[in-house]
Amino acid sequence: MAAAHLLRYRADDEVGVAYRDIGEIDWFVCRPPASFWPDSDEAAALLMNACLAQPARWNVRVRYAGGELPAPAVYGLPRTWPHIRALHERAGFRYVGDTEVILIAHVADLPAHEPRPGETVDPTLGECGTRFTAYADGHALGFIEVDTSLSRPERRARGTGLADIGNLHTDPTTYGEGLEHRLLGEAADWLRLCGVDRLLAYERATDVTVIDRLTSAGFRELTRTDRGWEHRP
Numbered sequence: 001m002a003a004a005h006l007l008r009y010r011a012d013d014e015v016g017v018a019y020r021d022i023g024e025i026d027w028f029v030c031r032p033p034a035s036f037w038p039d040s041d042e043a044a045a046l047l048m049n050a051c052l053a054q055p056a057r058w059n060v061r062v063r064y065a066g067g068e069l070p071a072p073a074v075y076g077l078p079r080t081w082p083h084i085r086a087l088h089e090r091a092g093f094r095y096v097g098d099t100e101v102i103l104i105a106h107v108a109d110l111p112a113h114e115p116r117p118g119e120t121v122d123p124t125l126g127e128c129g130t131r132f133t134a135y136a137d138g139h140a141l142g143f144i145e146v147d148t149s150l151s152r153p154e155r156r157a158r159g160t161g162l163a164d165i166g167n168l169h170t171d172p173t174t175y176g177e178g179l180e181h182r183l184l185g186e187a188a189d190w191l192r193l194c195g196v197d198r199l200l201a202y203e204r205a206t207d208v209t210v211i212d213r214l215t216s217a218g219f220r221e222l223t224r225t226d227r228g229w230e231h232r233p
Contacts, residue, residue: 001043002030004051008058023055025065032083044083048091052231063231065093072150072162073102073200076227088229097228099205101221107197109218113185121186128166132186134179142170144183148194163191164200184217 004025011021028051030044031037055063065088068075076097077085115121119136129147133140145166165187170179191199201219203210215221 001037001040002028002047004028004047006051006054008055008060011061021061023058023060023063025051025063027067027069028065028084028088029069030084030087044087048087052091065229065231066227067225072164073202073222076100076225077229078102078223078225080223085226092231092233093229094232095226095228096230097226099224099226101203101205101211102223102225103201103203103211103214103219104222105199105201105214105217105219107188107191107199110188110199111181111185111217113189114182115186116182119182121183123190126167129163130190131167132183132190134170134183134186140171142168142179142183144168144180144187146187146191146199148191148196161195161197162200163194163196163198164202168201180213181217 005027007024007026009015009019009022009024015021028048030047031040033041052063065077066075067077067081067084077088077095079085116136119134119141121132121134124131124133126143126145128145129149131143131145133143135141145168146163147166148163150162150164168180168183170183187199191197199219200222201214203214205211205224211221
């Protein structure tokens with residue numbers, strides 16, 4: 001009926017200041033209220049009480065909550081899970097972080113790869129997957145990284161054919177020249193070779209300009225997720 005994963009961070013100097021001596025509900029899932037699941041509310045409330053009691057026994061400095069399930073694009077508390085969000089709010093958690101927009105596109109809908117004269121794109125290993133960097137006159141103009149490992153064994157649920165953008169950066173002076181679209185086109189060629197047909201992207205809700213550029217390239221909004229919940233009873 002309900003399940004949760006708790007984390008306890010040590011209080012010593014080897015742990016970053018933000019995480020030092022905290023307890024966290026790494027993820028919490030439960031069945032939504034329904035007539036054919038009459039005990040779902042009670043089960044969820046009992047589990048949430050246990051999730052609050054354990055950090056109290058640990059005597060942690062502060063309690064946080066998230067939703068980092070081992071599945072693609074599931075983190076924070078998505079707007080598509082109103083029953084999970086309401087449960088956290090009733091338990092005393094308050095949203096104190098950022099909202100991110102999760103976008104998705106069919107690879108076939110991404111811009112066609114149209115290199116410009118004098119511009120080259122080189123593939124290398126990046127921080128978050130395969131990186132494609134655009135160069136002109138010996139200078140790097142920008143890059144995109146795509147991660148095609150979302151369907152590895154511990155992430156089986158509907159991960160096949162799915163990838164995400166780990167990084168997308170371009171020189172601000174090139175925004176009006178369509179560089180982002182050309183990089184997306186280069187990545188799209190690679191993704192098709194990898195058997196990927198859908199591509200995810202994540203942006204802060206406040207980055208309206210970036211979101212507009214992605215939607216103009218074929219992305220659509222999938223959902224919004226709120227990250228950063230602190231227990232403030």
